[in-house]
Amino acid sequence: DADVTQTPRNRITKTGKRIMLECSQTKGHDRMYWYRQDPGLGLQLIYYSFDVKDINKGEISDGYSVSRQAQAKFSLSLESAIPNQTALYFCATSDAGAGRTGELFFGEGSRLTVL
Amino acid sequence: QKEVEQDPGPLSVPEGAIVSLNCTYSNSAFQYFMWYRQYSRKGPELLMYTYSSGNKEDGRFTAQVDKSSKYISLFIRDSQPSDSATYLCAMRPFSGGYNKLIFGAGTRLAVHP
Numbered sequence: 047d048a049d050v051t052q053t054p055r056n057r058i059t060k061t062g063k064r065i066m067l068e069c070s071q072t073k074g075h076d077r078m079y080w081y082r083q084d085p086g087l088g089l090q091l092i093y094y095s096f097d098v099k100d101i102n103k104g105e106i107s108d109g110y111s112v113s114r115q116a117q118a119k120f121s122l123s124l125e126s127a128i129p130n131q132t133a134l135y136f137c138a139t140s141d142a143g144a145g146r147t148g149e150l151f152f153g154e155g156s157r158l159t160v161l
Numbered sequence: 162q163k164e165v166e167q168d169p170g171p172l173s174v175p176e177g178a179i180v181s182l183n184c185t186y187s188n189s190a191f192q193y194f195m196w197y198r199q200y201s202r203k204g205p206e207l208l209m210y211t212y213s214s215g216n217k218e219d220g221r222f223t224a225q226v227d228k229s230s231k232y233i234s235l236f237i238r239d240s241q242p243s244d245s246a247t248y249l250c251a252m253r254p255f256s257g258g259y260n261k262l263i264f265g266a267g268t269r270l271a272v273h274p
Contacts, residue, residue, distance in 0.1 A: 050204070079259070086169055088249065088264040089205070096258075104260065136204055140259050150259055152204025 049073045052137050052153035060161050065124040067156045069137030078120040079138040079150065080104075080112060089136065095120055096142070127160040134158075164188050167250055167265030176274050180237040184250035184265045187231065191263075192255040194226050196235045199247045199267065208248070209235065240272045 050071045059065055069078065080092040091104030093112040101112060109131060113121045124131055134157050138150040167184045174180055182196075192213055197205035209224040211217045211233075217224045223236040233252070237244055250265040 077259070086266050088165070088167070088266040089251075090264075091260060091262075094260045102260065138204070142258075149207045149210075150205075150262070152206065154202070154204050 048154065050137055050139055050151055050153035052135075052156045054156060055154065056157045058159045058161065059127055061128055063127050063160075065127050065158065067122045067135055067137075067158070069120045069122070069153060071118050071120075071137075071139045071151075073139050073141075073151055074117075075139040075141050075151070076117065077140045077142055078114070079140070080110075080120070080122045081136045081138060082106065083134040083136060083155075092122065092135075124158075127158075129160045132158060132160045162187060163266075165250065165252060165263050165265045168268055169266050171269040171271055173271045173273065174240055176240060176242060176272055178240050178272070180240050180244070180270060180272075182235040182237075182248050182250075182268050182270070184233050184252075185231055186233075186252060186263075188252075188254070188263075189228075189231070190254040191252040193253050194224070194233050195251040195262075196222075196224055197249040197251060197264075199249060201246075205249055240270075242272050242274055245271050 053068045076097050079094040081089040090106050095114045111123045137153045165186045195210040196208045198208045199205040214226050214228045221238045225234040247267040247269045249267040253261045
């Protein structure tokens with residue numbers, strides 16, 4: 047089984063619908079992240095959490111919210127989806143003690159299409 | 162202007178070729194430099210990292226950082242079809258965690274037999 051699991055892997059929805067993307071991890075890491083990937087733009091940070099009680103906005107948080115239900119679970123919600131939120135979404139984790147390596151462990155991604 | 166610029170490619174090379182992938186950046190505070198590899202329909206995975214300037218070699222891969230020019234490179238020797246993937250550069254300043262990590266747009270590489 048994957049260390050970082052995202053569900054659903056693919057989702058098609060309509061404008062205005064509420065969508066939740068879920069992430070769970072078995073790596074035992076405290077830090078979790080949600081990224082969005084668009085062609086030509088790379089990975090952009092939406093939200094991050096350094097522990098269950100610590101939630102922070104990233105560079106593109108507008109239109110998104112998150113919930114850290116447990117150390118191992120971090121969900122991303124789109125309260126009212128719009129077409130320009132069509133993208134590939136990644137959850138990632140890191141070990142606070144990993145120091146300089148910059149190693150983020152990514153899930154396999156959730157492809158969201160908003161019609 | 163983006164903080165990190167990376168040519169999206171695609172780059173197509175024959176098997177056995179030497180591949181050069183590059184990124185330029187504008188923030189002189191960046192100290193940690195990484196290369197991530199992303200296969201189709203997969204998440205990125207860390208390939209190499211370097212701190213400050215210099216070279217680092219790992220098998221067929223060499224990462225090079227030139228801070229004076231704000232330019233980083235990844236060289237792949239004896240490229241293989243299994244190297245076909247998107248390569249993302251990433252970098253961050255000395256202080257702060259991975260929330261400060263900035264990614265390039267990624268270069269798509271195809272190595273054909």
